[in-house]
Amino acid sequence: xxxxxxxxxxxxxxxxxxxxxxxxxxxxxxxxxxxxxFGFSMIHTPMFEDVRxxxxxxxxxxxxxxxxxxxxxxxxxxxxxxxxxxxAPIVRAFVQHQPTVPFRAWYVxxxxxxxxxxxxxxxxxxxxxxxxxxxDDPAVDVEVISLAWRFYQALGLTQxxxxxxxxxxxxxxxxxxDVLREELHEHRQQLCDDHRQSYAxxxxxxxxxxxxxxxxxxxxxxSLPDFLCAPCADHFARVRTxxxxxxxxxxxxxxxxxxxxxxxxxxxxxxxxxxxxxQNAIGGGGRYDQLAxxxxxxxxxxxxxxxxxxxxxxxRAAEGVDQPLINRDIDIFVVDTTxxxxxxxxxxxxxxxxxxxxxxxxxxxxxxxxxxADKSGAKVALLVGPQEEAAGEITIRELRSxxxxxxxxxxxxxxxxxxxxxxxxx
RNA sequence: GUGGGUGUAGCUCAGCUGGUUAGAGCGCCAGGUUGUGGUCCUGGAGGCCGCGGGUUCGAGACCCGUCACUCACCCCA
Numbered sequence: 001x002x003x004x005x006x007x008x009x010x011x012x013x014x015x016x017x018x019x020x021x022x023x024x025x026x027x028x029x030x031x032x033x034x035x036x037x038f039g040f041s042m043i044h045t046p047m048f049e050d051v052r053x054x055x056x057x058x059x060x061x062x063x064x065x066x067x068x069x070x071x072x073x074x075x076x077x078x079x080x081x082x083x084x085x086x087x088a089p090i091v092r093a094f095v096q097h098q099p100t101v102p103f104r105a106w107y108v109x110x111x112x113x114x115x116x117x118x119x120x121x122x123x124x125x126x127x128x129x130x131x132x133x134x135x136d137d138p139a140v141d142v143e144v145i146s147l148a149w150r151f152y153q154a155l156g157l158t159q160x161x162x163x164x165x166x167x168x169x170x171x172x173x174x175x176x177x178d179v180l181r182e183e184l185h186e187h188r189q190q191l192c193d194d195h196r197q198s199y200a201x202x203x204x205x206x207x208x209x210x211x212x213x214x215x216x217x218x219x220x221x222x223s224l225p226d227f228l229c230a231p232c233a234d235h236f237a238r239v240r241t242x243x244x245x246x247x248x249x250x251x252x253x254x255x256x257x258x259x260x261x262x263x264x265x266x267x268x269x270x271x272x273x274x275x276x277x278x279q280n281a282i283g284g285g286g287r288y289d290q291l292a293x294x295x296x297x298x299x300x301x302x303x304x305x306x307x308x309x310x311x312x313x314x315x316r317a318a319e320g321v322d323q324p325l326i327n328r329d330i331d332i333f334v335v336d337t338t339x340x341x342x343x344x345x346x347x348x349x350x351x352x353x354x355x356x357x358x359x360x361x362x363x364x365x366x367x368x369x370x371x372x373a374d375k376s377g378a379k380v381a382l383l384v385g386p387q388e389e390a391a392g393e394i395t396i397r398e399l400r401s402x403x404x405x406x407x408x409x410x411x412x413x414x415x416x417x418x419x420x421x422x423x424x425x426x
Numbered sequence: 427g428u429g430g431g432u433g434u435a436g437c438u439c440a441g442c443u444g445g446u447u448a449g450a451g452c453g454c455c456a457g458g459u460u461g462u463g464g465u466c467c468u469g470g471a472g473g474c475c476g477c478g479g480g481u482u483c484g485a486g487a488c489c490c491g492u493c494a495c496u497c498a499c500c501c502c503a
Contacts, residue, residue, distance in 0.1 A: 006476080008494080063501050067427090085503085111503070116427080118497060125503055194500070208501085259502055281503060308503025337461065366461050374463035385461055399463065408462085 012115070012123030020313075026325020027155065027309055028108055031128045034151045035106035038143065040130050043105040045089040048080045056294045057088030059261025061202050068113040082112035085260070086306050087288065088295070090131045095297030101134020108309075120279030120311050129285065129306030136289060136301035138235050141266045142242035148270060148283055148305050149248050155312065156321035159273045160282065162248065165256040166236040166265050168228045169289065173264070176227040177203055183221040190217050207255040210278070223254040232265060239266055262288040266303065272315035282315050283307030331424060333373035333399075334359040337366050337385040346382065346394075346416075353417055355424075374399060379424060382416070396423065 009015055016024055035042070051071055058065050070082035083089050086109055094103055108128040115121060130147060132140050145162065152160050167173050184191065184199045184206060191199060192211040199206050207218055228236060243250050250268070258267050267286035275282075285305030292300035332355050336343030343359045350357040358376050360369040366385065373381040383395035392413045401407035411419045 006494095011494080068501085113502075115501075116499095117495090118499090121502070127503060205501090210500095278498085278500095279502070283503070306503070311503055333463095335462080365456090367463080368456085370463040372463085381463075383462070387461075395462090397462070402464090 010123065012117035012121075014122065014124075022324065022326055022328045023313055023316075024309060025328070027312055028128065029326050030154050031106070031108070031151055031307075034147055034154070035130060038104075038130070038147050040104045040106040043090065043093065043107055045093050045107070045109075046083075047110065048082050049089050049092065051079045051081045053088050053092045053295065054081055054084060057091065057260075057262055057291060058085065062259055062261055064113060064259060068115055070112045070114055083109065084113050085111055086127050086129050087131060087260075087285075087304050088262070088291070090304075091133065091288070091291050091297075091302060092295050094131075094133050094300070094302075095292055095295050098297075101300070102140070103133040104130070106130045118279070119277045120275065120308075120314055122310060125311075126309040127306045128309065129283075129304060131302060131304035133292065133300050133302040136235070136265075136287070136303075138238035138242060138266075141239045141287065141303055142246070144285065144303050144305050145239075145243060145250075145268055146246055146248055148285075148307065151307075152270065152282070152312075155316060155325065156323060157272065157282075157312075157315055157319060159319055160315070161271050161273060162243075162250045162268060163253040163256050163271060164240070164243075164250040164266070164268045165224060165253050166228055166232060166239075167224060167257065167263050167267055167286075168232040169264050172228050172232050176222060176224055179222045179227070180204070180207075180218075184217065187217045187221075204257045207257045218255060224257075225252070225254055235265055258284060258286060262291045262294065264289045268305070270307070272311070272318065274318035275311070275315055276318075279311065282311040329356065330358050330376045330378040331355040331380070332357045332420070333369075333376050333378035333381045335366060335369040335373060335381050335383045336360075337369070338389045339363065340389070342384045342389060346384065349417070350382075350420075353420075355420065380420070396420075398423070 032042070051069070054065050054069060060066065064084050069084050071079060072081075073079055086107055090105055090107065106129065108126065110124050111127050112124050114123060117123060130144060132144060149162065168176065180203045181200060184195075184203055188196055188199060190213055191206065192209060192213045195206045195209055195214055206214055209215070209218075225233075225236070240250055240252075253269075256267055256269060257263075258269065263286040265287040267284075269284035270282050271280045272282045273280065283305060284307075285303070287301065287303040289301035290299075291302060292298065332350055334343045334346050334350070334357065336346070336359065347357050347359050358378065360372050364372070366383070370381065379398065379400055381397045381399055383397060388394055388410070393410050394413055394416050395408060395410050396419065398407040
């Protein structure tokens with residue numbers, strides 16, 4: 001890159017500026033509220049991990065691990081990867097610290113994948129999610145899915161569908177994959193260009209190929225739910241009845257396999273139909289009963305779900321939902337034309353009392369300061385000029401009122417907090 | 427990694443078949459007499475026309491390269 005190129009954010013990354021940040025804050029705040037309501041504790045794990053966490057976790061042959069990870073060596077020659085997803089690092093932490101089970105954690109984190117950016121797809125995106133380790137009770141599957149569902153509802157999303165499937169445990173899956181591989185081999189000439197060569201390596205990938213040629217083959221092929229052993233079939237049935245018991249409709253989607261290799265039994269995905277693009281998955285997850293063992297721990301079943309903040313916001317925009325998610329309005333704007341430290345002291349006092357307060361700088365004119373007060377969104381402006389200062393008073397002006405005369409009055413300096421409490425109702 | 431579209435003021439965009447000092451709207455700043463926002467009026471600041479090279483008497487316009495943004499494929503959040 002030329003030295004003359006202006007500096008800007010890296011490809012596929014974005015700055016969240018003030019016009020968007022309240023939405024972000026709101027999404028995270030809502031999720032935190034739901035997570036705590038469901039009894040989850042927040043945890044933080046490093047932004048990068050030993051690459052083996054992901055190779056063994058999400059599977060070396062998965063697209064994400066094989067070609068999309070940001071891998072680097074540190075100065076000590078250790079090989080690390082920026083986290084491409086949220087689950088494997090948390091399971092790594094679980095294995096390392098061996099907390100008591102059931103272990104319930106929620107998180108919000110950036111995730112990094114080296115891909116060509118496009119609508120709804122970035123090199124750094126942000127996910128929030130939960131994980132539960134230490135039980136394979138189908139009630140937990142229901143709980144995790146319902147947390148996501150209620151969360152989307154709270155954000156105002158209505159055009160979201162829950163797709164669900166079960167991969168079975170290792171043996172169910174292997175029996176299925178064997179049959180699928182045979183089926184694909186038999187019809188390999190009809191597969192799309194990409195999969196005609198690669199189907200044998202990971203036959204499951206062909207299931208979510210969107211090309212008509214592959215779909216035609218797999219539609220007539222074996223269906224995952226048919227290969228579930230009795231316990232897995234029972235588990236899946238109980239998840240689905242549990243969901244319908246609380247009014248959550250799930251769409252059985254036999255070809256739903258998802259991109260990571262660690263999934264067993266329940267897998268699910270939330271698609272936002274308002275998003276026209278192929279990137280319409282706003283969240284997803286599933287059970288991973290082998291993962292803790294893969295990462296060196298005791299056999300421990302687990303389930304989790306993750307959701308992309310950017311896609312949630314895109315879906316909200318696509319549905320035309322525009323109610324704010326969090327209030328970050330300014331309460332008071334202090335206008336000071338005395339040239340002394342009146343605003344400095346007043347602002348300190350107001351903020352101390354809990355008001356969101358802003359002021360002007362640089363000795364601007366009163367007119368200029370009033371313009372700033374208006375643009376700040378403040379509900380009231382407090383005016384202090386030489387007159388008020390001399391009289392020990394403050395002029396209160398309600399900025400959201402249309403009537404000049406009614407909107408303004410003068411109070412004594414020492415009565416300002418009480419008056420504001422009355423005016424602003426706090 | 428492959429393909430399409432686009433790069434002109436802080437933002438959204440005009441700039442006709444190449445022709446003087448590159449424009450608009452919004453935003454920003456300052457005024458519109460005595461200390462007061464939202465509407466209105468006036469003025470002002472602000473552009474290596476993404477970057478490099480080429481064609482030409484002359485390039486924001488044309489050609490090549492490059493970088494970036496964007497959309498799509500693959501796949502996913």
